[in-house]
Amino acid sequence: MPCSVRYRPNGSFARSVMGGAVARAAVAAKAARVRAAANSMYGASGYGMRVGTRGKRAHAFVYTGDTHSINSNRKHNTLLKALGR
Numbered sequence: 001m002p003c004s005v006r007y008r009p010n011g012s013f014a015r016s017v018m019g020g021a022v023a024r025a026a027v028a029a030k031a032a033r034v035r036a037a038a039n040s041m042y043g044a045s046g047y048g049m050r051v052g053t054r055g056k057r058a059h060a061f062v063y064t065g066d067t068h069s070i071n072s073n074r075k076h077n078t079l080l081k082a083l084g085r
Contacts, residue, residue, distance in 0.1 A: 015056045018056060018057045018058065019053050019055075019056045019057050019058055020058075023057070023058040024051060024053065024058040026058075027051065027058045027059065027060040028049075028051045028060055030060065031049045031051060031060035031061070031062050032049060034062050034079070034082045034083055035047050035048070035049045035062045035082075037081075037082035038062065038069075038073075038078050038079055038081075038082040041072070041076070041078050041081065041082065042072045042076055042078060043068075043072075044068055044069040044072040044073075044078065045068075045069075046064060046065040046066030046067075046068055046069035047062055047063070047064060047065060047069050047078075047079075048062070048063050048064075048065040049061065049062050049063075050063065062079060062082075064079075
């Protein structure tokens with residue numbers, strides 16, 4: 001006799017995991033690696049990082065912080081290369 005089991009995903013649990021401390025630490029670690037890689041290329045040292053929660057999910061941003069890193073990123077696509085793309 002087949003067993004009838006229903007699965008109902010718990011949306012509130014998924015939201016708490018995606019915006020929790022562990023998720024923030026994971027995206028912060030990845031952003032720190034990308035920032036370190038970008039700062040080691042082409043003599044730039046002005047890449048910065050911002051970590052936060054936007055909506056209900058953890059987000060991290062690596063950005064150009066000075067004119068040298070802006071120009072380096074425009075000319076060499078430094079952030080894309082730091083991501084491995």
